[in-house]
Amino acid sequence: MITALILLPLVAAVAAALLPPLRLAGWLLPLIGAGHFALALATPLSPPGSGDWLILDPLGRLVLIVTSLLFLLCSIYAVAYLRFHEQQRDNRAMVPCLLFFLGTLTLATVAHHLGLLWVAVETTTLASAPLIYYNRNRLSIEATWKYLLLGSVGIALAMLGILCTAYAVLHVGQPVSLQFDQLLATVGSSSRPWLHTGFVFLLVGFGTKMGLAPLHSWKPDAYGEAPALVGALLAGGLTSVAFLGILRGVQLMAAAGDLALARQSLVIMGLLSLALAAVFVVKQPDVKRMLAYSSVEHMGILALGVGIGGLATFGAMLHLVNNSLTKGALFLSAGNIQRAYASKHLSEVRGAMSRVPLSAGIFIAGFLAITGSPPFGPFISEFTILRGIFGQGHPWLGGLFLLLLAIVFIGMGGTVLMATQGEVPADTPPSDHRDSAMLAGPPLVLLALVLVLGLYLPEPLRIGLEQAAALLEAKP
Amino acid sequence: MHDLNNLLLLAVILCNFFTLGSSRLGACIRVVALQGAIISVLPVTVHGPTGHSLLLGIGALALKGIFIPWLLFRAIREVRIRREVEPLIGYIPTLLIGALSTSAAFIFAEHLPLIAEHRDSLFIPTALATLFTGFLLLSTRRKAITQVLGYLIFENAIFILGVLLAEAMPLMVEAGVLLDLLVATFVMGIVINQINREFSTLNTERLSALKE
Numbered sequence: 001m002i003t004a005l006i007l008l009p010l011v012a013a014v015a016a017a018l019l020p021p022l023r024l025a026g027w028l029l030p031l032i033g034a035g036h037f038a039l040a041l042a043t044p045l046s047p048p049g050s051g052d053w054l055i056l057d058p059l060g061r062l063v064l065i066v067t068s069l070l071f072l073l074c075s076i077y078a079v080a081y082l083r084f085h086e087q088q089r090d091n092r093a094m095v096p097c098l099l100f101f102l103g104t105l106t107l108a109t110v111a112h113h114l115g116l117l118w119v120a121v122e123t124t125t126l127a128s129a130p131l132i133y134y135n136r137n138r139l140s141i142e143a144t145w146k147y148l149l150l151g152s153v154g155i156a157l158a159m160l161g162i163l164c165t166a167y168a169v170l171h172v173g174q175p176v177s178l179q180f181d182q183l184l185a186t187v188g189s190s191s192r193p194w195l196h197t198g199f200v201f202l203l204v205g206f207g208t209k210m211g212l213a214p215l216h217s218w219k220p221d222a223y224g225e226a227p228a229l230v231g232a233l234l235a236g237g238l239t240s241v242a243f244l245g246i247l248r249g250v251q252l253m254a255a256a257g258d259l260a261l262a263r264q265s266l267v268i269m270g271l272l273s274l275a276l277a278a279v280f281v282v283k284q285p286d287v288k289r290m291l292a293y294s295s296v297e298h299m300g301i302l303a304l305g306v307g308i309g310g311l312a313t314f315g316a317m318l319h320l321v322n323n324s325l326t327k328g329a330l331f332l333s334a335g336n337i338q339r340a341y342a343s344k345h346l347s348e349v350r351g352a353m354s355r356v357p358l359s360a361g362i363f364i365a366g367f368l369a370i371t372g373s374p375p376f377g378p379f380i381s382e383f384t385i386l387r388g389i390f391g392q393g394h395p396w397l398g399g400l401f402l403l404l405l406a407i408v409f410i411g412m413g414g415t416v417l418m419a420t421q422g423e424v425p426a427d428t429p430p431s432d433h434r435d436s437a438m439l440a441g442p443p444l445v446l447l448a449l450v451l452v453l454g455l456y457l458p459e460p461l462r463i464g465l466e467q468a469a470a471l472l473e474a475k476p
Numbered sequence: 477m478h479d480l481n482n483l484l485l486l487a488v489i490l491c492n493f494f495t496l497g498s499s500r501l502g503a504c505i506r507v508v509a510l511q512g513a514i515i516s517v518l519p520v521t522v523h524g525p526t527g528h529s530l531l532l533g534i535g536a537l538a539l540k541g542i543f544i545p546w547l548l549f550r551a552i553r554e555v556r557i558r559r560e561v562e563p564l565i566g567y568i569p570t571l572l573i574g575a576l577s578t579s580a581a582f583i584f585a586e587h588l589p590l591i592a593e594h595r596d597s598l599f600i601p602t603a604l605a606t607l608f609t610g611f612l613l614l615s616t617r618r619k620a621i622t623q624v625l626g627y628l629i630f631e632n633a634i635f636i637l638g639v640l641l642a643e644a645m646p647l648m649v650e651a652g653v654l655l656d657l658l659v660a661t662f663v664m665g666i667v668i669n670q671i672n673r674e675f676s677t678l679n680t681e682r683l684s685a686l687k688e
Contacts, residue, residue: 113646113649115645115646115649115650115652115653116649116652118649118653119649119652119653119655119656122653122656122660123656123659125660126656126659126660126663129663129667130663133667133670136670137674138674138675138685139685139686141667141670141671141674141683142683142684142685142686143686144667145620145667145671145680145683146683146686148660148663148664148667149614149623149627149664152627152660152664153614153627153630156627156630156631156634159634159638159653160607160634160637163634163637163638163641166641166644166645167637167640167641169644170591170641170644171589171591175643175644176641176643176644177644178644178645178646178649191589193588193589194589220686220688221686224686225686280688
């Protein structure tokens with residue numbers, strides 16, 4: 001079952017790369033996306049203790065289902081997007097790369113061997129680099145270069161972390177295995193200095209991939225220049241997978257009885273990301289770069305939630321779901337607005353409400369959702385994290401958290417309102433791009449899901465979140 | 477075997493210094509290839525000629541010593557560049573920083589809690605020094621291709637550490653790691669080509685339109 005889950009997109013990617021380009025090739029994406037999503041839902045959790053390399057545990061399952069759902073909706077958008085670009089350039093690279101990207105993301109969620117996890121995450125970088133370069137201009141090549149180099153060096157640091165962890169276990173005197181269950185069993189009596197070094201490198205390495213400050217510098221460039229649907233997949237899928245890498249490190253530290261240290265470092269990174277995003281999101285004139293800084297902010301919230309622990313960890317798991325879906329809605333609708341103006345800069349994008357009312361409406365609602373306004377999902381998850389912070393007795397931290405959220409709300413609000421409200425400037429060139437079902441439908445569905453999650457938490461999801469959060473607690 | 481290992485590791489350090497001090501790209505690529513070839517011998521000298529270490533060594537030699545350098549040579553031939561001009565920090569200062577960080581790595585490794593059999597070997601200090609060298613090249617050179625060389629040296633450092641833990645790393649994972657390295661270099665080569673086409677230069681300082 002798990003093997004099928006990985007092979008489905010990979011085989012489809014190979015097929016799409018080898019077959020001659022057809023007009024209908026784009027439809028392969030939603031087809032595989034739907035199949036993958038159905039498989040992901042149907043795959044049961046693996047029985048514990050099998051010692052396999054591919055194991056679906058509650059954490060991996062959570063990330064897998066969210067990523068798969070996001071991919072499905074982005075793939076429907078992609079059909080219309082690819083048709084739109086049909087005349088301009090060949091799309092041959094796009095479909096195989098997207099499918100390959102999905103396959104590597106899937107592999108990373110089920111990898112239960114640190115080495116395999118590393119290979120999968122590194123491959124996601126390589127699969128997504130051509131996607132960022134899709135527009136083939138000077139800016140996109142700059143973004144791709146930064147993404148490739150920073151991503152590769154970052155992930156190399158994660159490898160260093162894995163090796164340090166292995167060296168820590170070498171002190172036990174038994175043969176070392178990086179299979180995750182066996183590692184969890186032996187890490188308790190390992191050498192502490194090496195284990196701590198290993199965790200820090202894992203945090204820095206996967207943190208670069210995830211875009212935690214101060215390792216986020218590739219993020220605004222890559223998200224800004226990549227096509228909207230790629231931005232959505234990076235901000236909603238890849239970041240969650242990278243976060244999973246960090247969470248594996250947290251699990252190791254918990255098994256070794258050093259959870260407090262891991263949590264401290266997560267809180268520091270989280271607050272730094274929130275603060276940095278709050279600085280850069282204010283007066284951000286570029287709509288997509290603004291979304292990138294919002295992504296840095298939400299990565300910070302995730303790290304902070306897990307760093308606080310207890311109820312906040314549950315909140316962080318829920319926030320992972322909410323952030324992915326909301327970012328998807330925001331990026332896709334921002335892409336529609338960008339297309340209607342042939343620009344994503346505030347100097348040209350004004351009054352989007354009158355030009356593409358549906359997309360602009362989704363964009364505003366998405367903005368309200370991501371900044372934590374009720375009744376959307378992120379409100380519930382951020383509120384849960386806040387309750388966790390106060391419940392653990394950190395009133396100052398809670399206050400700071402609220403303050404930073406407020407700054408981001410005001411900062412993003414300025415940009416979003418300027419872009420969507422008011423009149424279209426008279427000198428703006430006319431555009432024949434209007435909302436269409438294929439382009440506005442997927443972000444609308446994503447937004448609706450976020451709204452549902454704000455009103456009602458389905459029982460299976462709640463159980464899944466609790467199981468995932470339980471993995472990140474100290475073992476008695 | 478112990479002496480041979482140390483000799484090889486010293487050669488690795490010499491390669492580090494050469495890349496820090498040289499401005500000729502062709503020579504730098506050759507030396508990085510040489511470094512790759514040297515470290516590909518390590519699995520065999522450390523673990524003996526088992527199937528695992530032989531395969532790992534041959535794979536590393538083929539990629540790090542032959543194929544990736546060939547890719548890079550092809551890249552510089554296509555974009556017609558020979559020299560790294562005006563690095564952000566001059567050659568003598570980078571050499572000095574390299575020397576300082578290498579000695580720091582040796583002093584630092586003395587204080588690390590190593591297991592008994594690694595206590596006198598040069599593995600850990602060499603890996604650390606090579607790591608620094610990779611970072612230095614990545615951050616102080618302007619040409620995209622030298623940055624790729626920095627990344628490769630960085631990967632070599634991790635390989636040296638990995639040799640100590642070869643028993644923990646199954647062959648399949650190591651193959652995956654090497655394959656990723658190959659594809660990464662390949663993709664970087666393509667991007668270098670595109671940078672050259674768009675900007676008519678390989679200086680990454682031109683890549684500065686995206687900022688706050």
